[in-house]
Amino acid sequence: MASLLIRLDGRASTPLHEQIFDAIRSRILAGVLARGVALPSSRQLAAELGVARSTVLQAFDALAAEGYIVTQAASATRVAPALPDDLEVGARGSPAATSPIRLSKIARSLRAIPAGTPRLGGAPRAFRPGLPALDLFPATAWARISARCHARASTSLLDGGDPAGDLALRKAIAAHVSAARGVRCEPAQVFVTSGTQHAFDEILRLVIDPGDAVWIENPGYLGARRAVLAAGGRPVPIPVDDAGLDVDTGIARCPRARAVLLSPSHHYPLGVTLSLPRRMALLRWARRANAIVIEDDYDSEFRHHGRPLTALQGLDDAGRTVYVGTFSKTLFPGLRIGFLIAPLALVDAIAATRTGPPAPALEQATLAAFIENGDFARHVRRMRVAYRERGEALLDALTAECSGVLDPRPSATGMQLWAALSSPSSDRAVRDAAAQHGIELAAVSDYYVGRARGNGLVFGFGGVRPAALRAGVKQLAAVLDR
Numbered sequence: 364m365a366s367l368l369i370r371l372d373g374r375a376s377t378p379l380h381e382q383i384f385d386a387i388r389s390r391i392l393a394g395v396l397a398r399g400v401a402l403p404s405s406r407q408l409a410a411e412l413g414v415a416r417s418t419v420l421q422a423f424d425a426l427a428a429e430g431y432i433v434t435q436a437a438s439a440t441r442v443a444p445a446l447p448d449d450l451e452v453g454a455r456g457s458p459a460a461t462s463p464i465r466l467s468k469i470a471r472s473l474r475a476i477p478a479g480t481p482r483l484g485g486a487p488r489a490f491r492p493g494l495p496a497l498d499l500f501p502a503t504a505w506a507r508i509s510a511r512c513h514a515r516a517s518t519s520l521l522d523g524g525d526p527a528g529d530l531a532l533r534k535a536i537a538a539h540v541s542a543a544r545g546v547r548c549e550p551a552q553v554f555v556t557s558g559t560q561h562a563f564d565e566i567l568r569l570v571i572d573p574g575d576a577v578w579i580e581n582p583g584y585l586g587a588r589r590a591v592l593a594a595g596g597r598p599v600p601i602p603v604d605d606a607g608l609d610v611d612t613g614i615a616r617c618p619r620a621r622a623v624l625l626s627p628s629h630h631y632p633l634g635v636t637l638s639l640p641r642r643m644a645l646l647r648w649a650r651r652a653n654a655i656v657i658e659d660d661y662d663s664e665f666r667h668h669g670r671p672l673t674a675l676q677g678l679d680d681a682g683r684t685v686y687v688g689t690f691s692k693t694l695f696p697g698l699r700i701g702f703l704i705a706p707l708a709l710v711d712a713i714a715a716t717r718t719g720p721p722a723p724a725l726e727q728a729t730l731a732a733f734i735e736n737g738d739f740a741r742h743v744r745r746m747r748v749a750y751r752e753r754g755e756a757l758l759d760a761l762t763a764e765c766s767g768v769l770d771p772r773p774s775a776t777g778m779q780l781w782a783a784l785s786s787p788s789s790d791r792a793v794r795d796a797a798a799q800h801g802i803e804l805a806a807v808s809d810y811y812v813g814r815a816r817g818n819g820l821v822f823g824f825g826g827v828r829p830a831a832l833r834a835g836v837k838q839l840a841a842v843l844d845r
């Protein structure tokens with residue numbers, strides 16, 4: 364066998380066996396070493412390269428383990444007849460052209476929903492809605508707990524854990540929402556999800572048949588509308604005013620809906636809270652109509668003033684409410700952990716119909732420990748102060764720079780507010796013009812079904828510091844002046 368003409372660099376930081384591995388692999392991929400061809404023996408190659416035979420054997424072992432070569436006792440080591448890279452999509456060039464694939468009615472209806480805020484990408488920027496203060500996330504404490512969970516992980520955790528979610532996490536969630544939100548539940552009712560959308564999907568799949576009516580808020584969270592359509596349901600838009608979802612109008616328009624999906628603590632995008640009389644009226648209707656109330660308790664942790672109202676779930680004596688929570692806002696959206704708290708009557712059905720593990724087991728265990736040792740409660744308390752400060756900075760800046768054009772509506776809770784636009788321009792046009800200057804905003808009219816009854820902009824104030832909020836408002840004022 365001829366020389367492979369490999370050159371090793373004794374001073375490089377890459378170990379010699381890896382250099383040999385790389386050199387042989389690249390010769391195989393380039394076709395210099397054809398499939399099936401015999402390689403020099405490890406002894407020959409070691410002599411040629413002036414390295415120990417064990418170094419060559421280490422490289423051969425790695426090449427064999429990845430399928431580039433085959434070694435057989437008492438015969439020459441050869442390049443594998445079929446290479447692993449043949450099986451990788453990238454190695455086969457561009458995908459074959461196909462004729463268009465017909466989309467389902469559901470997919471077409473989902474595609475017709477507006478995309479919401481345009482994401483300009485990159486680091487957090489003013490005024491990305493829904494973005495928490497990632498700059499204040501206690502990454503060191505999280506990393507310490509995470510490392511401990513990984514080091515001590517049991518085999519059952521490594522195996523994926525309980526399909527309902529990590530038991531320690533379910534207990535921690537039950538204790539937290541009972542104390543903080545007045546939710547009444549046992550850990551057995553808590554199911555971990557990969558976020559709010561996943562929780563909506565699981566519940567709606569259980570209670571909705573194709574074409575069933577589901578009340579949604581109008582305007583409202585696009586994720587709610589998407590979830591109803593994805594489940595094959597028929598979203599019935601119900602108006603929202605200063606007291607939240609107009610329950611009487613819902614009853615008048617569609618008394619036999621199968622479910623209602625709403626965010627009573629903090630409405631998105633208007634920021635209003637469902638009043639106590641409406642809460643009671645909604646629960647009375649749900650009991651009478653045998654409907655399910657899906658409560659997205661969005662942003663409830665960050666109340667800036669006044670006492671929070673007890674969650675609908677805690678007021679419901681008929682067991683018709685499914686409570687949905689997420690750690691996307693209290694911790695960080697990339698965590699992808701949320702939860703639902705099912706009425707006892709649905710627990711068995713959910714357990715039997717779950718389609719897979721809800722979220723990575725080790726992340727769940729980390730979160731459970733983070734809650735148990737008080738880090739979570741401490742972080743939420745700190746964020747409450749930070750969001751109050753950021754919200755006030757935004758409001759002051761809007762009042763100083765944009766009065767006459769924007770009429771901001773402060774919200775008692777959460778990390779965003781909206782401002783009505785009194786210029787003749789449409790909110791979508793302003794949003795798009797602002798995006799040209801690197802500012803992210805949402806247009807209120809995107810959240811309406813049918814004719815938009817509001818023209819305004821949604822400002823997230825959680826994700827960046829007061830100075831960046833003030834600078835963003837100055838830039839926006841310049842856009843509005845044009």
Ligand SMILES: Cc1ncc(COP(=O)(O)O)c(C=O)c1O
Nearest residue numbers: 493558559560584631661689691
């Ligand atoms: C009304 C509402 N609910 C829930 C969420 C959180 O969704 P997830 O838990 O899937 O990240 C958002 C995010 O923006 C939201 O606006």
